[in-house]
């Protein structure tokens with residue numbers, strides 16, 4: 367941060383840490399030093415705080431989170447500003463997010479450009495606004511709006527922030543110039559009413575129900591995420607405890623989240639999302655230049671209108687299709703429709719003199735066996751289980767199924783054994799992760815981050831688990847390798863379980879973080 371003496375007995379503290387003026391130790395120390403200089407200079411009557419390059423501050427430097435716990439010590443600085451004996455005015459352009467807004471809440475006044483955005487987006491990183499945000503915001507704008515902004519993390523534009531009372535002035539001109547003028551106008555005003563830490567949270571008669579509704583809402587809206595619920599607990603502390611104790615509770619809850627696996631995963635996702643746009647596959651191939659891989663057969667699940675169309679496309683291209691349809695009626699309709707479509711195609715081709723060989727179209731019967739016995743699941747009151755009634759939800763084991771399975775085992779010479787939840791999870795996930803390592807080894811994906819972002823955005827993988835490749839690093843690559851080896855030895859007929867060479871190379875280095883994988887595993891092949 368830079369310190370400048372301005373005309374009219376003012377000082378300017380300007381945060382400078384490109385690209386977004388994130389709060390690093392150096393920036394925070396710069397702010398403190400600036401405040402000390404301005405305090406000891408008797409000619410300085412007020413201080414303006416702003417950010418360089420048209421951005422106020424995007425909060426804590428997220429890349430430093432793995433090294434330190436953000437928030438806790440910066441909260442002390444926010445309190446020092448509030449207690450400061452000279453007016454401090456925040457001049458906001460661009461963004462004031464997270465610790466950036468907490469810094470501004472510590473200031474006695476907040477002036478912003480009309481296009482500025484402010485907010486506390488910490489929940490998206492698996493943490494909470496831990497530098498007084500959960501204690502100061504409700505004192506300023508009340509509990510209901512604080513709950514909304516902190517649990518959603520949504521930033522608001524300057525106009526909305528003005529209406530809510532987060533900002534004092536919104537202008538279309540330069541906020542620093544405006545703050546300079548403004549500072550001279552408020553020099554004689556008492557500072558005490560501007561110190562949020564000495565205010566109490568506006569009380570409401572139905573506070574208990576507001577909080578219980580908030581808990582219910584976040585459980586529904588963000589299932590599995592720790593940060594939104596923990597933020598509500600911190601806001602409860604703001605209501606129920608004096609400031610001195612409220613900040614201790616905020617600190618405790620912030621530490622709990624910061625140490626959680628969710629925070630690590632969500633912070634990984636933050637950087638993964640911005641890095642994937644900048645990466646291209648290491649093979650330097652692109653989809654425009656790639657040559658197609660041979661396709662030997664295709665599986666289609668479901669034979670509704672879409673499934674039939676897809677099956678037809680491949681069949682017409684002469685690629686064998688295996689289609690699965692669990693509803694026997696739908697299966698009959700599909701068989702007729704596909705056969706007649708293929709015959710029409712064939713006769714058209716024969717008329718035009720082109721040769722046509724009948725493609726292989728095989729329907730798997732495995733899923734049909736239960737359905738053929740009228741067992742369509744919950745809707746018919748029986749499937750793998752017996753239900754209390756058709757469409758009922760209460761299920762119990764069905765002796766019919768045990769009989770069916772023992773016959774099935776006999777026919778297919780299978781031995782029965784119990785399979786733990788752990789094994790189910792490991793065999794499903796580790797084979798998927800193994801495929802991810804193959805994709806990396808083949809140079810098809812540019813980075814583990816690319817695979818993870820595809821899983822988060824396209825396959826409903828929980829964001830707070832960071833994606834399959836990040837998960838592998840969480841479990842430990844040597845563990846994943848050892849388990850795959852074990853399952854492959856037990857099931858040599860399942861090629862997905864055979865550990866990939868890429869995984870073996872990486873596991874030989876212990877458990878390196880995903881960002882180091884490519885440099886450690888050496889140049890990838892290129893299947894593109």
Ligand SMILES: CCCCCCCCCCCCC[C@H](O)CC(=O)SCCNC(=O)CCNC(=O)[C@H](O)C(C)(C)COP(=O)(O)OP(=O)(O)OC[C@H]1O[C@@H](n2cnc3c(N)ncnc32)[C@H](O)[C@@H]1OP(=O)(O)O
Nearest residue numbers: 388390391394424425426427428437439440464465495496
């Ligand atoms: C006594 C002294 C103690 C001192 C301790 C020192 C530590 C200080 C601790 C402060 C405590 C604060 C506690 C607080 O409650 C916790 C937080 O503040 S968490 C952070 C909250 N902020 C955010 O979540 C903002 C995240 N960023 C964004 O939303 C967007 O990046 C943006 C700011 C809106 C800008 O968007 P765009 O214009 O689209 O640009 P990009 O997204 O591409 O970003 C550009 C570039 O900047 C990097 N970046 C963005 N924000 C941060 C950040 N907060 N930290 C680090 N880096 C950031 C981003 O990755 C891009 O980088 P590039 O890809 O270009 O390398």
